[in-house]
Amino acid sequence: MAGIIYNWGGWTFEPAEWRLAGAAGAPVSLPKRTLDLLAMLLDRAPSLVTKDEILAHVWRGSVVEEGNIAFHIATLRKTLDTGGPSCIETVRGRGYRFAAPVTRHEPVSSPPALSQPVSGPDDALSAPSAAERRAARRRRSRLPVWSTLMLTILIGGIGWISLAHEAPPLRAVTVLPASDGLAELVAARLEQDTSLQTRVGTPGPDGEDPVEAGKRLKAEAILTLSVDRSADPWRVLAEVTRTRDQVRLWSWLFSVSAGEPGVSNAGIAARVAAGLGRHLQLARATGAGRMVNPAAYDLSLQAREQWRQRTPHTVQQAIALYERAIALDPEFARAYAGLADCYNLTMSGLPPGVRYPRALEYAEKAVALDPDDAAGHTSLAFLRYKFEWRWNEADVEFSRAIALDPKYALARHWYGEFLGLMGRYDEAITQLRLAIDLEPQSLAILSDLIPPLLRAGRVAEARAVVEAAATTNPNWAVIPYRMAEVLEAEGRERESVESRWRWMLLSGASLEAVDRLRTGYLEGGLAGMTRAEIAGYLQVEAATPGAWLNATLLSRLYARLGERAPALHWLDVALDRREDAAILLLTSPDYDSLRGEPEFNRQLARLGLTPLAPARVSESRR
Numbered sequence: 001m002a003g004i005i006y007n008w009g010g011w012t013f014e015p016a017e018w019r020l021a022g023a024a025g026a027p028v029s030l031p032k033r034t035l036d037l038l039a040m041l042l043d044r045a046p047s048l049v050t051k052d053e054i055l056a057h058v059w060r061g062s063v064v065e066e067g068n069i070a071f072h073i074a075t076l077r078k079t080l081d082t083g084g085p086s087c088i089e090t091v092r093g094r095g096y097r098f099a100a101p102v103t104r105h106e107p108v109s110s111p112p113a114l115s116q117p118v119s120g121p122d123d124a125l126s127a128p129s130a131a132e133r134r135a136a137r138r139r140r141s142r143l144p145v146w147s148t149l150m151l152t153i154l155i156g157g158i159g160w161i162s163l164a165h166e167a168p169p170l171r172a173v174t175v176l177p178a179s180d181g182l183a184e185l186v187a188a189r190l191e192q193d194t195s196l197q198t199r200v201g202t203p204g205p206d207g208e209d210p211v212e213a214g215k216r217l218k219a220e221a222i223l224t225l226s227v228d229r230s231a232d233p234w235r236v237l238a239e240v241t242r243t244r245d246q247v248r249l250w251s252w253l254f255s256v257s258a259g260e261p262g263v264s265n266a267g268i269a270a271r272v273a274a275g276l277g278r279h280l281q282l283a284r285a286t287g288a289g290r291m292v293n294p295a296a297y298d299l300s301l302q303a304r305e306q307w308r309q310r311t312p313h314t315v316q317q318a319i320a321l322y323e324r325a326i327a328l329d330p331e332f333a334r335a336y337a338g339l340a341d342c343y344n345l346t347m348s349g350l351p352p353g354v355r356y357p358r359a360l361e362y363a364e365k366a367v368a369l370d371p372d373d374a375a376g377h378t379s380l381a382f383l384r385y386k387f388e389w390r391w392n393e394a395d396v397e398f399s400r401a402i403a404l405d406p407k408y409a410l411a412r413h414w415y416g417e418f419l420g421l422m423g424r425y426d427e428a429i430t431q432l433r434l435a436i437d438l439e440p441q442s443l444a445i446l447s448d449l450i451p452p453l454l455r456a457g458r459v460a461e462a463r464a465v466v467e468a469a470a471t472t473n474p475n476w477a478v479i480p481y482r483m484a485e486v487l488e489a490e491g492r493e494r495e496s497v498e499s500r501w502r503w504m505l506l507s508g509a510s511l512e513a514v515d516r517l518r519t520g521y522l523e524g525g526l527a528g529m530t531r532a533e534i535a536g537y538l539q540v541e542a543a544t545p546g547a548w549l550n551a552t553l554l555s556r557l558y559a560r561l562g563e564r565a566p567a568l569h570w571l572d573v574a575l576d577r578r579e580d581a582a583i584l585l586l587t588s589p590d591y592d593s594l595r596g597e598p599e600f601n602r603q604l605a606r607l608g609l610t611p612l613a614p615a616r617v618s619e620s621r622r
Helices: 032-044 051-058 067-080 130-140 145-156 179-193 210-216 265-280 294-308 312-328 333-344 352-369 374-386 391-404 409-421 425-438 443-455 459-472 478-489 493-506 511-543 550-561 564-576 589-594 598-606 614-619
Strands: 005-008 011-014 019-021 088-091 095-098 103-105 158-161 172-175 197-200 221-228 234-242 248-256
Touching: 011 032, 032 051, 032 067, 032 095, 051 067, 051 095, 051 312, 067 088, 067 493, 172 179, 179 197, 179 221, 179 265, 210 221, 210 234, 221 265, 234 265, 248 265, 265 294, 294 312, 294 333, 312 333, 333 352, 333 374, 352 374, 374 391, 374 409, 391 409, 409 425, 409 443, 425 443, 443 459, 443 478, 459 478, 478 493, 493 511, 511 550, 550 564, 550 589, 564 589, 564 598, 589 598
Parallel strands: 172 197, 172 221
Antiparallel strands: 005 011, 005 103, 011 019, 088 095, 158 248, 221 234, 234 248
8 A cells, every 4th residue: 555656536645655635736734644544445445444444453552432533534525525426435334435436556666765744633642663763772772771661661652660579469549639630530440440448648748759748648658640741642650659668669651642532531540540450450359258350350441441432343342351351250240240331332333132132141140240239230220221111120220239339430320311311300410410520521421411401401500511521522422412402402503403413423424414414404494404314314214124223213303393193103113123212202302292192102101101290391391
């Protein structure tokens, strides 16, 4: 690929030179990741390139969300498309292909030395060139041992060292205060994920030595944190020093890209906790009093971080990691609960018929192995309502999980989501606020807090929440979706639909699909846009009967239009397929036009639900 020149529609791309030029020959500057993606699509044209292949090639080894692909695809389309069909085709749910005719030819003469790619936001984590590595080796030969080690870690991107391999077991650590609440987050993650007793120390005088701080605080060991945000990538240094003999037990220097999805203090805290847990092999004892296999525990920490990204790609990675953990420790209850949570998620991309039996098997296994662990009961509670529609049993299981571990954030998160779907908005908001206290920068929890706030008429609070989430990661696809809901509640229709279009692009929709909705809106307002959406989903249904969530989406769209007969028809289909319409019927504003209809009440009765009192329904319309 590197020695080939590509031509199409007046464009020329030379991967060996990282040179993209238009018809007039003028070079066009794009980020390196965008050019990587373009090179891959051109090399494979006209074949399909799946999202998983793109993630594995363009983001080699990094954990990123699929929304990153959509962002770079949108950048390419905006640059390359000059009217008419786009040169890049979206294959819904699969990936992309370069659709324009492409010619390939070898350069006339040998290419010059590889030039640097155009600077872009993703360049910070790119590998150094051969010349840079040779120069670095010459510099390192003149550096002291400690500086050499630091430079090696930085060039490698990530690494940790132990300065006390034979240290006795560490029982407790005090985290010294750091900026932006990072210390509190690290302490919470260590408390949650390891057997360490953890607290945050009180601030001392400026410039206080960590060992002196440890003596002042009567701490067994001190954990210090520093984050250098002066350049991309950020550099994070975490060190643990034992107070009594001033021995540095552990030091870890790692880099994170400022543009990497999910990069936040919460993400940094999770990495620090995982790294220290791996180094000291500190797994929390199970309720049955047994210790987890350290290697299995390590894999479970990695799996949970993948799962938190909530994309089909990262959930599949989490499943593989949990399966490896269970192979090492077949009685590791929390790994089974983690597997159940993977299959519980709609965002896994797997159909309900695949997800439900596996989620049930693993959740029941987790509870059987450790009935006193909140994780298994949380997994079981989620599937009780999500798949089985056993609302009362779900309520009991969630309450049991919280009683077992009031600090298990996922139990409060999913219980809050459940309560909101049941129309118990104030209780839902309370549980979700408690979950946020436990995981302050969890985008998933912040996102799920917005619907009950809106349905309780607390629009200003919902705006504050979505704005806080946007400061953490504005490119997470769910952010513009939730912002669209808030804007709609505020009566700002045009801004709301534009935010929805942005959500679609970040979620992988093609520019053509968004343009169809934009045209529908310009010609017929919200009703015109909704009819354009319906036409698209009917095409999907015709091509792939039973497509994922298609009947739910059609029932909601027809209900928005007030077209009751097709709305009720597709609602019947959705329930027969056991889609998500079942958990939305009671409170989703989309179905307001059907409320009071005998057939709609029959559907609720089929689910074991009764209509909300009129006062509760009116709250969701305020």
